[in-house]
Amino acid sequence: MIQTSDRFRANAARALQDDNLKIALTRTTGLLQRRRAQVIDDYPQYADARARAKTIKDHTLRYLDHYLEMFERNAVANGAVVHWAQTPQEAREIITRLCREAGAQSATRVKSMLGEEIGIAEALEAAEVDRIETDLAEHIIQLATDPPSHVVMPAMHKTREQVADLFDARHDVRPASHDVADLVGSARRELREKFMTADIGISGANFLIAETGAVVTVTNEGNGELTTTPPNTHIVTVGIEKLVPGMDHCAVFLRLLSRAAIGAEITQYTSFYNGPRRDGDADGPETYHIVLVDNRRTEMLGGFLQPMLRCIRCGACMNHCPVYAAVGGHAYGAVYPGPMGSVLTPALSSLKEAKDLPHACTLNGRCKEVCPVDIPLPDMLRSLRARQYQGGLTPPVTAIALKGWAMLARRPQLYRMAAAAVVLAMRLWARGRGRIRWLPGAGGWTRHRDLPAPERGTFMQQYAARQRGRK
Amino acid sequence: MKTAKPPSSPRVGLFVTCLVDAMRPNVGFASLHLLEAAGCTVEVPRAQTCCGQPAYNSGDDATTAAIARGIIEAFEPYDYVVVPSGSCGAMIRSHFDGLFEDGSDMQARQRALSAKTWEILSFLTDVMGFVPEGVRYDGMATYHDSCSGLRDLGVHDQPRALLDQVEGLRLTPLVGHDVCCGFGGTFCVKYPDISNAIVSDKAEAIADTGADTLLAGDLGCLMNMAGKLRRNGETVKAFHTVEVLANMAQGPGLTGEEEA
Numbered sequence: 001m002i003q004t005s006d007r008f009r010a011n012a013a014r015a016l017q018d019d020n021l022k023i024a025l026t027r028t029t030g031l032l033q034r035r036r037a038q039v040i041d042d043y044p045q046y047a048d049a050r051a052r053a054k055t056i057k058d059h060t061l062r063y064l065d066h067y068l069e070m071f072e073r074n075a076v077a078n079g080a081v082v083h084w085a086q087t088p089q090e091a092r093e094i095i096t097r098l099c100r101e102a103g104a105q106s107a108t109r110v111k112s113m114l115g116e117e118i119g120i121a122e123a124l125e126a127a128e129v130d131r132i133e134t135d136l137a138e139h140i141i142q143l144a145t146d147p148p149s150h151v152v153m154p155a156m157h158k159t160r161e162q163v164a165d166l167f168d169a170r171h172d173v174r175p176a177s178h179d180v181a182d183l184v185g186s187a188r189r190e191l192r193e194k195f196m197t198a199d200i201g202i203s204g205a206n207f208l209i210a211e212t213g214a215v216v217t218v219t220n221e222g223n224g225e226l227t228t229t230p231p232n233t234h235i236v237t238v239g240i241e242k243l244v245p246g247m248d249h250c251a252v253f254l255r256l257l258s259r260a261a262i263g264a265e266i267t268q269y270t271s272f273y274n275g276p277r278r279d280g281d282a283d284g285p286e287t288y289h290i291v292l293v294d295n296r297r298t299e300m301l302g303g304f305l306q307p308m309l310r311c312i313r314c315g316a317c318m319n320h321c322p323v324y325a326a327v328g329g330h331a332y333g334a335v336y337p338g339p340m341g342s343v344l345t346p347a348l349s350s351l352k353e354a355k356d357l358p359h360a361c362t363l364n365g366r367c368k369e370v371c372p373v374d375i376p377l378p379d380m381l382r383s384l385r386a387r388q389y390q391g392g393l394t395p396p397v398t399a400i401a402l403k404g405w406a407m408l409a410r411r412p413q414l415y416r417m418a419a420a421a422v423v424l425a426m427r428l429w430a431r432g433r434g435r436i437r438w439l440p441g442a443g444g445w446t447r448h449r450d451l452p453a454p455e456r457g458t459f460m461q462q463y464a465a466r467q468r469g470r471k
Numbered sequence: 472m473k474t475a476k477p478p479s480s481p482r483v484g485l486f487v488t489c490l491v492d493a494m495r496p497n498v499g500f501a502s503l504h505l506l507e508a509a510g511c512t513v514e515v516p517r518a519q520t521c522c523g524q525p526a527y528n529s530g531d532d533a534t535t536a537a538i539a540r541g542i543i544e545a546f547e548p549y550d551y552v553v554v555p556s557g558s559c560g561a562m563i564r565s566h567f568d569g570l571f572e573d574g575s576d577m578q579a580r581q582r583a584l585s586a587k588t589w590e591i592l593s594f595l596t597d598v599m600g601f602v603p604e605g606v607r608y609d610g611m612a613t614y615h616d617s618c619s620g621l622r623d624l625g626v627h628d629q630p631r632a633l634l635d636q637v638e639g640l641r642l643t644p645l646v647g648h649d650v651c652c653g654f655g656g657t658f659c660v661k662y663p664d665i666s667n668a669i670v671s672d673k674a675e676a677i678a679d680t681g682a683d684t685l686l687a688g689d690l691g692c693l694m695n696m697a698g699k700l701r702r703n704g705e706t707v708k709a710f711h712t713v714e715v716l717a718n719m720a721q722g723p724g725l726t727g728e729e730e731a
Contacts, residue, residue, distance in 0.1 A: 016668055
């Protein structure tokens, strides 16, 4: 997708005008918040699991080279072909080549954010391979030609009414009704044949287990196995930060991920891929490829952004973010939206290209609170702001206003005089009324809200007068 | 978060905050009143301006450190620094850390100051064991937990326990009491329309409670919510919690006087 993170303000303004978006976001984020709260309440070991998960990821990241090589060794021993891609372009070239080698006409795909990140759609286009998105939500946005707006629910921006209209217009056979069950049935009818005839299945991974070489996915719709089993070739594309040392460690994350993401104790399907079809297997691919993607993750190691590599893409941060709930995922203009995206996008592109994102946050801290691996997202966003300020990326008007304010804030006597003058001016402007409906220089505030008219004099003035009276 | 028993009459430096200074001095006087009622000797150092959040949250760490240095120098002599705001309190208590060089004398002074800085409601309960007496407020109020106080300082039960002692006051729960109101300091200046979308939902939730009064512990959030309620034509009154606890909650509070 084309990144438009430097136009967050305009994107957000457009989103705020979209009534359907507001309905879709309110319905879904509200439901996800309630479900998550319930299932965490019912999981007394949550705090321990969260601390353990953080420790496991930090350990794995510290010894990433060791565990990556262990994973590769074991995956190769299982019969996988392992590819290493440093950049999205390298990853696309590998996929395009594998498609050509397989003589593929069509590829089914299970949703993976890494796939979006590296641009799998472009790689398949280059190989002239028909791309079939098999997740219900990905199917929806493929029909609508939208980019994903959420890491777990890529079609979160659409209401079910909009989906019904879309299926009416685009499915070969119209849905029997606009009931959710009939809409799902219609998507199933549309996709079923394509599952069986695809030449390549492409999936992502939620975890890589170093000790066994297994690739782990958690899914809910059953499309995962239908994508990875029938075709002759199965390609996994995965970011190197998905690694965990062993099976026990993976189990800690399985408990956290589904709870944080969808408020469920477990997903419908948890699959462990351990290689291509073996002698005696009834089905499975003949060739099995794993493409390990760096895309600047190793640059984040050892720096202030390293905690971001703990992220398991559960989406809880965006589900609980008031800014995301107001503007939706597309406004962020990048593959990863919401709080985690606002940290990750500058790291994957540049602070300049993502300049608005670190500011698209009220620093309320709820994202950190609900994060299952305790990523200090607000602190990291603030650190990104500090880097912008040091790098001269702060808009000139803001920088000048800050400098003027800072000049006063460091000089208490001058500050007291300025505060008294501002209060007096506001009182005169209010002309005896208790509230101010419009104030020059505060138009952003008074466009939407009233301001109370200040009392007679600042606290410091009133306090000084009282102290004089006491003497 | 109980601490060791305080000196019988601790010397408290009141950090008024810039918003209280300019927009609602009554909150400052209510704070003075409560701290004195709790047995503190209170002073208001004149060498105070702002906690530095506008600079800190804009990424200007050098200015933040300069402001922090001024606060440290002005408030070092006191047993405690008390702030009628979770946001400014958390700034001094939690976010000053990291502004000064590791191992420096200034860092040691900063850490000492941060450790004795308290948000006022938690200070009254957790440090002073204060129980308000003879306080009356007739009405049904709903409570918004401001984010910094809640998440950085763990202020949640303290205001409720204090308000529980107020005669005539009933508290009704606010759906989304722990959800940001959209103020966010510089956020509402940078993104006024997004801030408005967030506070619109908040104002609706407040109106839905049927409460006649909105209470919170942070003036920024209160001005945001009260300003929206007023613009929407709601008659909900809005006060800082200390105003109610000090029997100083008269009139409509932050919603603004009725026009003549």
